Structures are given as structure tokens and as C-alpha cells.
Amino acid sequence: xxxxxxxxxxxxxxxxxxxxxxxxxxxxxxxxxxxxxxxxxxxxxxxxxxxxxxxxxxxxxxxxxxxxxxxxxxxxxxxxxxxxxxxxxxxxxxxxxxxxxxxxxxxxxxxxxxxxxxxxxxxxxxxxxxxxxxxxxxxxx
Numbered sequence: 001x002x003x004x005x006x007x008x009x010x011x012x013x014x015x016x017x018x019x020x021x022x023x024x025x026x027x028x029x030x031x032x033x034x035x036x037x038x039x040x041x042x043x044x045x046x047x048x049x050x051x052x053x054x055x056x057x058x059x060x061x062x063x064x065x066x067x068x069x070x071x072x073x074x075x076x077x078x079x080x081x082x083x084x085x086x087x088x089x090x091x092x093x094x095x096x097x098x099x100x101x102x103x104x105x106x107x108x109x110x111x112x113x114x115x116x117x118x119x120x121x122x123x124x125x126x127x128x129x130x131x132x133x134x135x136x137x138x139x140x141x
Contacts, residue, residue: 023136027129034125041118045111052107056100063096 070092074085081089 020136023132026132026136030128030132031125034122034128037121037125038118041114041121045114045118048107048110048114052104052110055107056103059100059103060096063093063100067093067096 067089070085070089071081074081074089079085
């Protein structure tokens with residue numbers, strides 16, 4: 001009987017240690033998972049910014065071509081760049097700038113959304129880790 005009690009105590013201790021190790025692994029996994037999700041979200045935010053900058057640049061280039069075409073058309077017609085032609089060119093330039101700025105803003109908002117998701121994922125990872133820790137601890141209380 002003494003040996004059986006000793007074996008049972010040893011198995012209980014081993015089971016407790018394995019349970020604690022399992023809880024620790026779960027906690028670390030939850031934290032790492034949250035950090036990985038946050039890292040992926042940051043990657044997406046950076047990609048959104050780069051894509052937005054490229055779209056903005058392409059939009060500005062296209063606008064410059066359109067403005068040059070307007071100037072060439074006015075010159076070809078023999079008109080001078082004053083009065084109505086100048087107002088048309090100014091209005092077109094202003095609209096092109098607004099379009100480019102809207103493209104930039106859209107990219108910034110998309111990037112901010114990804115960053116927010118990343119912060120939420122990191123927080124969720126810590127919460128999952130805390131839940132695992134408390135669940136594991138409750139088994140021994």
C-alpha cells in the first residue's frame with residue numbers, strides 16, 4: 001500500500017507539472033498568436049500606404065498630362081491663357097489635386113484600419129493568454 005500511495009502521489013505531481021506546462025504553452029501560444037496577427041496587420045497597413053502612394057503618384061502624372069493637353073488645346077486654338085481658358089485650367093488643376101489628396105486620404109484610412117485591427121489582435125492575444133492562465137490556475141485551487 002505504501003508503494004501505491006507513493007506512485008499515486010508521484011503521478012499526481014507529474015500530472016500537475018504537465019498541466020502547468022500545458023497552461024504555460026497555451027499562454028505563450030496565445031501571446032505569440034496575437035503578436036503574429038498584429039505583425040500581419042502592420043504589413044497590410046504598410047502595403048496599403050505604399051499602394052496609396054503609387055496610386056496618388058499615377059493620378060498626379062495623369063492630371064499633369066491632362067493639364068498639358070488643355071494648355072496645348074488652348075495654344076492651338078490661338079487663345080491666350082487668360083480669362084476663361086485660365087479659369088478652366090485652374091479648375092482642372094484644383095480638381096486633380098483634390099482627387100490626389102482623396103486617394104492619399106483613402107490609403108491612410110485603410111492603413112489606420114489595419115493598424116487598429118493589429119492592436120485589437122495583440123490585445124486579444126493577451127486576453128486569451130490571461131484566460132488560459134486563469135483556467136489553468138483554477139484547476140489547482
